[in-house]
Amino acid sequence: MVHMPAIPEYSSAELLSKMDAMGMPNELRESFRKCIDFHTYAAPGMLIGVFMVDYALTLLGKKPEDKIFVTCETTKCLPDPPQIIMHATTGNHRLRVLPIGKFAMTLTPFSAKESAEGIRVYLDKEKLKKYPTISSWYDNSPSFKPATMKKQLADEILAAGQGMFSHERIKMRVTHKKKWNSVTCPVCGDQVPEYMMEGDKCAACGSMAYYEKIT
Amino acid sequence: MVHMPAIPEYSSAELLSKMDAMGMPNELRESFRKCIDFHTYAAPGMLIGVFMVDYALTLLGKKPEDKIFVTCETTKCLPDPPQIIMHATTGNHRLRVLPIGKFAMTLTPFSAKESAEGIRVYLDKEKLKKYPTISSWYDNSPSFKPATMKKQLADEILAAGQGMFSHERIKMRVTHKKKWNSVTCPVCGDQVPEYMMEGDKCAACGSMAYYEKIT
Structure with a gap:
């Protein structure tokens, strides 16, 4: 950013x-x-x-x-x-x-x-x-x-x-809006559209990870 | 799009x-x-x-x-x-x-x-x-x-x-604003920031080509 x-x-x-x-x-x-x-x-x-x-x-x-x-x-x-x-x-x-x-x-x-x-x-x-x-x-x-x-x-x-x-x-x-399914990422447990999965994990758990939790 | x-x-x-x-x-x-x-x-x-x-x-x-x-x-x-x-x-x-x-x-x-x-x-x-x-x-x-x-x-x-x-x-x-140089793409002849070149051509001549001219 x-x-x-x-x-x-x-x-x-x-x-x-x-x-x-x-x-x-x-x-x-x-x-x-x-x-x-x-x-x-x-x-x-x-x-x-x-x-x-x-x-x-x-x-x-x-x-x-x-x-x-x-x-x-x-x-x-x-x-x-x-x-x-x-x-x-x-x-x-x-x-x-x-x-x-x-x-x-x-x-x-x-x-x-x-x-x-x-x-x-x-x-x-x-x-x-x-x-x-x-x-x-x-x-x-x-x-x-x-x-x-x-x-x-x-x-x-x-x-x-x-x-x-x-x-x-x-x-x-141009690309028109398509139907999509929701899936659960096995790593973080969150739901994301299936077409956004990066293999076996979502982009947030993969190439787009951008933050750390402060505990 | x-x-x-x-x-x-x-x-x-x-x-x-x-x-x-x-x-x-x-x-x-x-x-x-x-x-x-x-x-x-x-x-x-x-x-x-x-x-x-x-x-x-x-x-x-x-x-x-x-x-x-x-x-x-x-x-x-x-x-x-x-x-x-x-x-x-x-x-x-x-x-x-x-x-x-x-x-x-x-x-x-x-x-x-x-x-x-x-x-x-x-x-x-x-x-x-x-x-x-x-x-x-x-x-x-x-x-x-x-x-x-x-x-x-x-x-x-x-x-x-x-x-x-x-x-x-x-x-x-976070990424702070950095200094950059302007270069001319040898393919299209347009100026782009050097850090946006994709090897020997700009992104518009490379991975981000998105339109055709109508002549």
């Missing part, structure tokens, strides 16, 4: 008043407000994610309340905007996170078939040439100094908006 | 008025309201999760705004309440989901050390003997009939509250 320190950025109020001054549409500004509250701070990757979700929905011609599945290609910040804006959450199985390490996400509307078509939006390195602060932050370059450049980074993200993205049409296989 | 159909339950308004009639404390009722909205429906596992988070915080003597890390032992529904109630989200790295298949979660306050101590709360099979509908639902038993028993299940969850849980004190290792 990764314990990450909170990184102070612009305050939520400061950012929202900048958005007002830019004349940002109210619905998008409201998405930023809710996402900053949920995430607890205005992380740069999360701000980019709000623009990314907004852009992807526009490309698909869909609304946030439509039933759309999201795959995020990074664990960092980006999974939060689709949860808040589109209700594609970790717990309702409309959000999947793959630890690939790219700032990209795919959106696929619900499909009853074996595959779904949708859109992939990604941070485009070529387009970032116009945005040197975002570029140095994304490259994790030594030229990006978190202590002094965070506000500049947020300003550049707001100025760039959808201008930092490209997209492509994609399709992927 | 699992496409799960939405399962109708009590409406949010019906459930909230039941909570009012029970004299549920306002703060807890508000947690239910927000979590149902986020999750988009009152799934049984999500309702159990709201009680579970509330119970775990009480046991720890902590408030929802404290910096606490959560590990959920199932992907099903349970990851949503800690996100909404405690702001331990998928994107801010305070939520981890392990696909073990148990209705259990651990809460560990922030620790700057190599390990963290906390509490594990779990659905206790022994205690479920008093709650036959929850028990048959959790067992995935043929005696649980979703078409007719969903409201009965929600009623029993509300009646049980914290009475269905047990807990234990635990400790676990």
